[in-house]
Amino acid sequence: MALLRLVSLTENIRMEEITLVFVDLALARAIDSMTKISVHRLIQMEFRLYLNRETQELRWEKAAVLLHKAFPQQRKGFALFNEWRRCESLIEHVQMLAERYRTLEEAKSVPYLEDFVYLVSDASR
Amino acid sequence: MTKIDYSWYGGYKLQVSQLLDSLLRCKNLLVAETPWLLIFDNLEDQKHLRSMWPSHGCGSIIVNCRSELTAASAAMESIEVPAFTREEGGALLLQELGMSGSSATDQELSNSLSETWGGHALTIDVMARNMRARKKPLKEFFKTYKDNPRNLHKKPRRRIDNPYYDRPDDTESLWTIAFDQLEPLEEQIFGVLSMLGPNDVPVYIFYQADGIEGLEDLTADK
Numbered sequence: 517m518a519l520l521r522l523v524s525l526t527e528n529i530r531m532e533e534i535t536l537v538f539v540d541l542a543l544a545r546a547i548d549s550m551t552k553i554s555v556h557r558l559i560q561m562e563f564r565l566y567l568n569r570e571t572q573e574l575r576w577e578k579a580a581v582l583l584h585k586a587f588p589q590q591r592k593g594f595a596l597f598n599e600w601r602r603c604e605s606l607i608e609h610v611q612m613l614a615e616r617y618r619t620l621e622e623a624k625s626v627p628y629l630e631d632f633v634y635l636v637s638d639a640s641r
Numbered sequence: 642m643t644k645i646d647y648s649w650y651g652g653y654k655l656q657v658s659q660l661l662d663s664l665l666r667c668k669n670l671l672v673a674e675t676p677w678l679l680i681f682d683n684l685e686d687q688k689h690l691r692s693m694w695p696s697h698g699c700g701s702i703i704v705n706c707r708s709e710l711t712a713a714s715a716a717m718e719s720i721e722v723p724a725f726t727r728e729e730g731g732a733l734l735l736q737e738l739g740m741s742g743s744s745a746t747d748q749e750l751s752n753s754l755s756e757t758w759g760g761h762a763l764t765i766d767v768m769a770r771n772m773r774a775r776k777k778p779l780k781e782f783f784k785t786y787k788d789n790p791r792n793l794h795k796k797p798r799r800r801i802d803n804p805y806y807d808r809p810d811d812t813e814s815l816w817t818i819a820f821d822q823l824e825p826l827e828e829q830i831f832g833v834l835s836m837l838g839p840n841d842v843p844v845y846i847f848y849q850a851d852g853i854e855g856l857e858d859l860t861a862d863k
Contacts, residue, residue: 527848531847535844537827540708541822542707542709550844551843551845552844555834556759558759560839562816563831566816567832567835572832574832575833582846582847583837585846586843586845606843608838609837609838612837613837616836
């Protein structure tokens, strides 16, 4: 299981403030006491198109790094059954990240990223 | 700028185009004893309500806006209008194209398009008008859209207008205005969100490693 860093109260409030900006601009919805965020798929697509290609790659890489750190990591060949709840909350996002990889790959603009390789490997367990 | 399209009073339709000019007239109408209904349509900022909010009279007010925070601050009760389901959106698209009762293939195509647009009513409406204006059959439009969605999100120079929804902007600029308001760190976090699944992204993923501050090392990269 990935070790989570202890979150300071200030940081927590800051993230809530940022989430509120998204909500106020009607770009996202905050769910479950602001522990989850949902963004309409059309807004996601428009935002990706709004970013230039280079920035898209950087955001994709950052998403892969963050997800890899959050996703339970497979060790010594053991399966991840005991981490199922965390896997369940993240697997959809790993699949979507892989889908985005295909799009970037078609444009031949995504570099090799070790975090993504390990993330997909862990998620396939 | 917020715009009041119409005020209704005793069945008499009064068009009001200038907010300030209409203010006094509206207030005079609203203090009357006849029940009234006032609609603020497409409210973008609650500050526009302060000078317009009636303090007298017996009436009801409906505020229609995108932001749930604006809705919550202005209204006694807020109601969310959910997006259409895949099938509902598909049915609306076919209806707008005058193709109700069409083949199973067309129904599946329209459902797929509805799913792509996440059941977003305005987009379905704009796209249906696009299809009619371009005289493209569903199958052909589907392929064109998949190849280049952004072109079709822009407002065409020649189009069929919706008389019930007179907004000057198109689907693309609808969100670009909001995107431009994001600060660099917010833009980064939203960029990460746009790469993940649309539903229920756990916020804790942003607390990994160096935390939120750690994301700021990339703020100059746009």
